[in-house]
Amino acid sequence: MAQNAERSTGDAASAPKKVLCLSASARPDGNARQMAEALLEGVAQAGHEGELVHLADHVTRLFGNCRECRNAEGFCTLDDGYENILLNKYVKADAVVYVSPIYWYGISGHLKNFLDRFYCYMSGGYPHKDAFIQGMMGKKAALLLSAEENSFSKRTPIVQHMIQLCEYMEHEFVGIAVTTANSHKDVRSDPNKPLDSARELGRLLFDIHETDYRLDTDRGPIIWQGDDSAYKHPAYWR
Ligand SMILES: Cc1cc2nc3c(=O)[nH]c(=O)nc-3n(C[C@H](O)[C@H](O)[C@H](O)COP(=O)(O)O)c2cc1C
Numbered sequence: 523m524a525q526n527a528e529r530s531t532g533d534a535a536s537a538p539k540k541v542l543c544l545s546a547s548a549r550p551d552g553n554a555r556q557m558a559e560a561l562l563e564g565v566a567q568a569g570h571e572g573e574l575v576h577l578a579d580h581v582t583r584l585f586g587n588c589r590e591c592r593n594a595e596g597f598c599t600l601d602d603g604y605e606n607i608l609l610n611k612y613v614k615a616d617a618v619v620y621v622s623p624i625y626w627y628g629i630s631g632h633l634k635n636f637l638d639r640f641y642c643y644m645s646g647g648y649p650h651k652d653a654f655i656q657g658m659m660g661k662k663a664a665l666l667l668s669a670e671e672n673s674f675s676k677r678t679p680i681v682q683h684m685i686q687l688c689e690y691m692e693h694e695f696v697g698i699a700v701t702t703a704n705s706h707k708d709v710r711s712d713p714n715k716p717l718d719s720a721r722e723l724g725r726l727l728f729d730i731h732e733t734d735y736r737l738d739t740d741r742g743p744i745i746w747q748g749d750d751s752a753y754k755h756p757a758y759w760r
Pocket of ligand 1: 549552626627669703706
């Protein structure tokens with residue numbers, strides 16, 4: 523993809539990649555945030571560059587009616603830190619990790635609002651729409667969740683939602699790690715060791731390749747053979 527070629531410099535295989543973690547909890551020291559920090563440890567171990575943004579500190583305006591919020595030149599006038607995160611961090615990232623508590627069986631409002639506000643830059647009124655859309659595509663994506671309930675079925679709609687969004691943006695969804703947690707220290711006691719999972723997901727982020735077969739996909743009967751890097755790490759579900 524053109525934007526990927528622009529983003530990568532030098533030897534694409536070995537150049538450090540940029541990973542943006544969007545932490546969307548109301549709590550700055552919550553379980554979701556601790557998962558994000560663990561994931562970024564893994565990113566650093568793999569030689570890549572990570573950054574964590576706590577959305578509540580920067581994005582304070584709600585998505586509005588673009589016809590009213592746009593100025594005469596077509597630019598968004600909502601005066602908070604959103605545009606800086608979107609254009610200077612999100613667009614430039616090679617991977618985006620969405621980090622959210624489950625609030626009422628969905629992602630948090632902080633994350634939903636962040637996604638909703640994409641629209642201001644994707645719609646026809648924005649003068650740099652085409653460049654923006656090009657910059658948004660072709661990333662790796664992952665999800666970290668924190669939830670009080672441990673029910674699998676209550677988590678799957680959120681996973682499905684985010685996978686659908688990733689498909690729309692042509693992002694490769696490579697994995698998820700979840701903690702069952704409520705009090706902010708719970709993540710450290712969770713017997714599934716979610717911090718280890720998040721760290722591992724961060725370390726593997728750029729090595730994971732999700733398969734996506736079609737009826738006529740050329741493939742043999744054996745999945746794990748040799749050092750074929752395409753199959754070294756399957757999608758990560760913890
Ligand atoms: C407004 C609100 C709604 C919540 N809704 C759910 C829910 O639907 N399902 C659930 O399992 N936990 C729910 N919880 C619990 C949080 O998901 C849980 O405490 C999580 O660990 C919070 O993440 P944090 O520690 O990063 O802030 C809710 C918490 C809040 C504050």
